[in-house]
Amino acid sequence: MSEMSRARRVVRRTGWALMGTVLSVASFAGIAFAGVNASMADSFAPAPDVRSLPQARAVPQGRITVAVAVSNEGSVTTDVLAPYQVFAESEKFFVYTVAAERRVSPMSGGAHLLPDHTLAEVESGTLPEPDVVVVPAVTAPAADEEQPLRRWIVERHRKGAHVLGVCAGSELLAASGLLDGRDATSFWSNIASLERDYPQVHWKRGERYVEDKRVTTTAGITSGTVGALKVVEEMAGRSEAARIGADLSYPGWTPDGPTAIPANHLAIGDLPYALNAAFPWLRPTTGIGLVDGVGEIDAAAAFEAYGGVSFATRTVVLGSRDTVTTRHGLVLVTRAATGGTHGVDRFVVPGVTGPEAVTAPLRTWARRNGLAVELPGGGKRPAEFGFDPVLRDLAAHADRRTALVTAKFSEYPSAHLELSGDTWPWRATLLAAGAVLLSTAAGFAPTAIRRTVRRRRTT
Template identity: 80%
Template sequence: MLETSSEARKGHRARHRALRRTGWVLLGTALATASFAGIAFAGVSASMADSFAAAPRGSDAGVWPAARPVPEGRITVAVAVGNEGSVATDVLAPYQVFAESRDMFVYTVAAERRVSPLSGGAHLLPDHTLAEVADGTLPEPDVVVVPAVTDPTGAGEERLRRWIVERHHRGARILGVCAGSELLAASGLLDGRDATSFWSNITSLERSYPKVAWKRGLRYVEDGRVTTTAGVTSGTMGALRLVEELAGTAEATRIGTGLSYPGWTPDGPTAIPANHLALGDLPYAFNAAFPWLRPTTAIGLVDGVEEIDAAAAFEGYGGVSFATRTLVIGAGDTVTTRHGLVLVTRSAKGGAHGADRFVVPGVTNTSDLGSALDGWARRNGLAAELPGGGRRSGEFGFDPVLRDLAESSDRRTALATAKFSEYPSAHLELTGASWPWRSTLLAAAAVVVSVGVGLAPTAIRHTVRRRRPTA
């Protein structure tokens, strides 16, 4: 009996030790996981803060250009933006498409006429306010473009959601670009309709908005007077479709041919690959989660720059790729694009900003910069560069930036940027490194640190046990 009792006590102690070891392992694993998640969360937060950076100092006190008057007899397009932040290409690409039409007039509108951040470090001065349309100061728009905004379901965009629904009730067509469909879904405007969105959002949208029939693998979806598009650059094709319907096939063909979006033809197929997350997308995650030590790209803008050229630089170098930190530099406090959009910039009259490169989209020669930008480059010891050597004949504005991104960063980042912009990439000829080693090494370092944090409790326990006096 005594022997049996002794064996039972030994078994009990063995089970107790095993449970204790398991507890320490679980604690270490939890700490390691939490540590890695915390590092990555901090990195993503820093990346997003850079992408939707605060307006340049002093811009809130600027004397802004007056908005252009809205002419009579034209098809009117209002491009809505969120005051707290919008995706640059969702705003700028449809804006250029509609503004290229002789039959249309385009303006931007927000809850307040104050500087609004765009992804990639850019800033926009809206032309008008929601109230100016609602109270009849401006004519009712025939089309409202809705981009992705930083807080589509929040109280801060409640006025914008109500305003969009009211415009639709008054007869406007609605074009929701990329994740702009979430703002439309939150407004209730998509209930009972077919719709699409950015490919990586659709699963969560299906859970949050089950009354909407979400579609995958389509460049755009039309349901009545509401059109929604797939990710980022898809707004170009969605806008061309509305130009075709409102201004005619010939007008859409003229604009679309000039823009050279790969594969676009009037009434062409809308099917596109139904993308999914893959191992090849790791550069996107690494660049966003581990932004430390990345270079800084200064983007120089000149008056008359095409909106899509500017958007490609904002997204390619920062807003989608997260490959670099971006600074937007202009000759003065503002730059006016080819079709009248006002972008707020850091003035070239200012000092150095620690940039590693200076790229100037939308010009054919660096001699076209003007004295202010040229002087800024020389003071900062930089040579002005055209992205990818400049836009070639028959290229869409994203092509030269993606070529340059592959060369200056790596090919995998360029391809992931195209994928997350939902932009065709099969035609791209890319050279450069094969992988983003900076962010990958930082990710590996984060793993090492996190494992160390996870092992710390066990190491402390063993140290305490060794120092405990024995009887």
């Protein structure tokens, strides 16, 4: 065989090998991409049908008004509900939700919210100008469809409102230009990309919240609780903030506490986050039962822990009727607990003192479908924040590593948690291993085809 022939043969083999490698990588990436899309579709699921929408509460005079802005396209549940509860715990504040349209809007973890009012009602003067505007993370902060919300927030700030950006809500604020030249923070895993996309903002790491005049931004998800407490202190006094903070029991919080927190980075121990998101198949379905009067943070914790952050389970939200009103008047949309199981494997009811506090329709539905009514983590203990029982429950029914990663990605302190359960998300890991095998087999396809063709030519 001549040198030229050998060289051609090497080139052909190398080409086939490269083709197989590319095909393997593309196959694995395609499987993972499909899994992430499925996880996000479950997290921001289509809204259930609602037969009638309740009327919004009137905004009273003489109280500090807080408008929690939500996106009709999708918002992070805890970014909305936690600050809402913090402010609503004080009689000095009146809190309402506002969106571009008054229609059922998705939130992370399978939650759905009916906004109280519209942006236009404030702009037209039908509602008084808010004193505080809370801005959560939304699904597409820089997209054209959020331009009305961005303009609305900037105008409210221009007219004197204090703006509180929670978690990646800071990206929406940055896209609006409101953070130009200011100090700000955000969810820890977003800051590098924010520094690249918005270099005119002075991004800070390792801070629970950052204040710059009338703009406060917070670190990830649960940090909105602490940021809201700081705004309460500034607008209603330290004693009021201390009272609310003591009732909520956010770990380690005191009015005089430091704002510094660990500057998180991605680590190998965070792999369950990617595994659960990219390989959602065969995961269980958790039914989340809601009752009127549920605490906003208790409800939010369930949505995030079971679905919105962990991706460990699919969630189905159930109530006695189409809507549930939380402790402080927020309207959440649910599936009425009638008929079959909706695919539910476990049924948990957050924020209640015991099974007897669960409404009769929910208990009846569970009994008919052979499901026990469970309190997450055995129920909330004295002096516990709402995330503690659901993280205990997640560890017990999924695994400890997923629970710890969920706490990290919620920017929630975890050193005090007592967790028991499996050590690792084996379901997602086995699915990932299966995807590797399938992708490897796909990579051998070009070589197998080439050999088959050669054999046929020689026969």
